[in-house]
Amino acid sequence: MNKLLALLPFVFFWQPASSKNKQEKPNIIFFLVDDMGWQETSVPFWTKKTKLNERYQTPNMERLASQGMKFTQAYACPLCSPSRVSLMTGMNAARHGVTNWTLRKGKSPDQQHEIFGAPDWNLNGLSPVEGIENTCVANTLPSFLQEAGYRTIHVGKAHWGAMDTPGEDPLKLGFDVNIAGHAAGGPGSYHGEKNYSAVWRNGARIWDVPGLEKYHGKDINLTEALTREALTEMEGSVAKNEPFYLYMSHYAVHAPWEKDKRFYQKYIDQGLTDFEATLASMLESMDQSLGDILNKVEQLGIEENTIVIFMSDNGSPSQCPQNLPLRGHKVSPYEGGIRDPMIVRWPGTVQPGSATNVPVIIEDFFPSILEMAGVRKYGQAGGKVDGKSFVPLLKQKNVNAMKRDFVWHFPHNYDFEPYSVIRRGDWKLIYWYKNGKSELYNIPDDIGEQNDLAEIKPQIAADLKSRLGEYLKKVQATVPVDKRSNKRFAYPGRN
Template sequence: MNRRDFLKQTCMLGASAVLAGSAMTSRAYGGANAKKPNIIFFFIDDMGWQDTSEPFHTEVTALNQRYHTPNMEQLADSGMKFTQAYACAVCSPSRISLMTGMNAARHKVTNWTLRPNASPDHPHPTLNPPAWNVNGISPVPDVDRTAYVKTLPMFLQKTGYHTIHVGKAHFGADGLAGEMPENLGFDVNIAGHCAGGPGSYHGTNNFSAAFRNGSRIWDVPDLEEYHGQDIYLNEALTIEALEAVDQAVAADKPFYLYMSHYAIHAPWEKDNRYYQKYIDAGLDDFDATYASMIESMDKSLGDICSHLKSKGIDDNTIILFMTDNGQPSQADRNLPLRGHKLTPYEGGSRVPAMVKWPGVVEPGSVCDDYIIIEDIFPTILEMAGLKDCPQIGGKVDGVSFVPLLRQKPGYPKDRAVFWHFPHNYGTGKPYSSIRKGDWKLIYFHADQRYELYNLAEDIGEANNLFTQRKDIAQRLVEELRLFMIDAEAQMPTYKTSGKPVPLPAFID
């Protein structure tokens, strides 16, 4: 028996024990346990702010008219839509921030992970990347180049939740403890491992890259029963997720479902159920494929919502929807936003987000306050009745946005939020940035250059106001600097001297 099979068997035995003991657990938690809401975090990979028929801008855009996501529209109608939600500009940092409540500068998983001690950074002409936590997060201390943390599902487990992971994990490097969701607080893990993308989306390819002579590290685990079948990965994951939910419901356990789709990450492979209609609408092969993957994801959302209703639990189930970064560079730009995944501009980090909370969130409401990915951690814990949950890995940077959901005071207005990417990868160059109120400042590490934008007046970040508004720039530089000192943010080093790039310290 290999390591994965052993861990999966152990996980299944553990989950069975939890479910078998549900009556005792229910008595232990009493009536309070019965009232705990089920929570679903529906997480999408590489889907941009406008990659949906539900508009998140003040007006309908061309991409909104291209795509077909009726279930996202329904979720917005039944909950609250956030027009200014942010993630990191690349996947692993976002996923670890939501699991820990820490900003990427603090947990130091600032790029994507895969193989032990191997960084995906590309050579830079003048800089080397820092010794970042390339091995991801760890549930045990003293693992080289990892962040030792206590995760969101660990806290939820302790208060009686049955925790379910389905789909992409991407929390830790291959072969290390942080790779496996079972080690990070999930009672059930389906299809999660070290890789950030699937080998293939097609069951006929066994969800493997082998047919392309690709590395087997990308093969999606745990779905062997679908091998050889004409089934799309999104559908197989949804079937498995609903079976896991049914087990929790049958055992009368509140559940947390982390529904983490691999879509719409590369490899871009069409879902044949939806592809042809986009070809017929005049899209080329790539755009039609991309659109079919988006609609396939939306179908999963709809299937889950329908299943909750059929089980009579939709009124006691919270659904949070979000994506982990902006659209990839290969896809059409999410205009009017500038940039795309990996870049410091809004197109890299502004993402669609919605929350349905029956009896709490006003249906069809819209929130224009900005939130960021690390806010998911304290928000879900508060939804579950937990507060003041200490993070062993460091300070929790996230802020619960439950007050926004309740449309009550308590959420800090014009708070500062931060991004930190000390890497050279693809189109992404080393930078740190801050947003506070309407103002956003970017510090580019290589040449210590600044850009300043007023997002309320210039959502497309076309007009750099750094030279005109140095008063505002100086305040933002100082706040960014103080945060980076507090977080012990790692900076790239100069190849010539080995010294780190200076922290932002603009002086006119």
């Protein structure tokens, strides 16, 4: 399915970089963590500290939060590839059509179901060129930054396009440098002694992390190896007097859950189980990477001209401790699947130690980063970007998001049955395709989503369902097939 939005010609505009010395452009570091839940940090993103905040030790996240702004209602998609494509394109997942995780060309991970047939989704992911079946063709964030004079550096997990398609290669998506990025969404192993390969575990090569051969056979965790490579690239950019965009996209803390020996034992000594201590060590390993990067920024003398953004791509998996008070986990439509820790440090712009409760979503990073970089005019295939810049929030300007619609779309049978979600103001509606049932929650009053108000507030539920259906219809969102009738399920509401 090459949706209409993905067809060339592209509709976009670009304003060239100003005549200022390129040193004056801010460096931008996007530090993205994989599968990290909202509470898996010692930084509290709720109104009070939780049990998990007390368990985990992330001092460098604390450091970053003290120097920047916390976003307490930052949202991503419920799983990885959709979030990453939204970040790269500024489009909502319902629009770009990459609504599940990608890997093998032409194959969907959807599980068999007696009622649901798999939707005709963009299972081959993001593509820089037309002509590849089931892809979203789009202009990417790093390609715009390249045009604006940035050196664009990718380190870590990519997971934008299926194997044997151009979208699996970050170098074809606007990056000047690619370290360890390919089609797979997880590493074979975190251990250098195992060559970052799963062959030791199950014989599979598809998960092997590429390009890190110099660390093979050595006692070095994958997270540390990637950090070393990122630091080298930062040094090179500064030496060449080039502004850089570093996309530090860690595989951590995605499965396989393998301990970082530098941090594991102290959690065992605190009485945690092996799994709990392993996860805690992986989180602290990630945090150590953040600290190493912040230290390098200081050592290079670029702190005042470097923006640092921290975010996770979805909620914590079901195997991990529940991120209370949130309900649900990765893949689910509940807050535990989509609400994530987010921090932004921008010296001279962001008030240190500040916080905002205004909701933002993953596609907002696209226009926000471009605005930070001075790229003022841009567009996307089909002429539409769903994301809204959160730069005004960083500048402490009043932003009223009460009338903005936030949409999540998961038309698959994979861990959960198909659903779509809309949040508008305080209200959030979850629509299940199987029976047309809706759940309605007032998020500020009920962050744990325990009190379904759909029957008590039928007019609010009906209005949200209608708005959700109208948006999905407008963007031609794909939906599953009903095997009983061999027809597509209808959109929510009266559409």
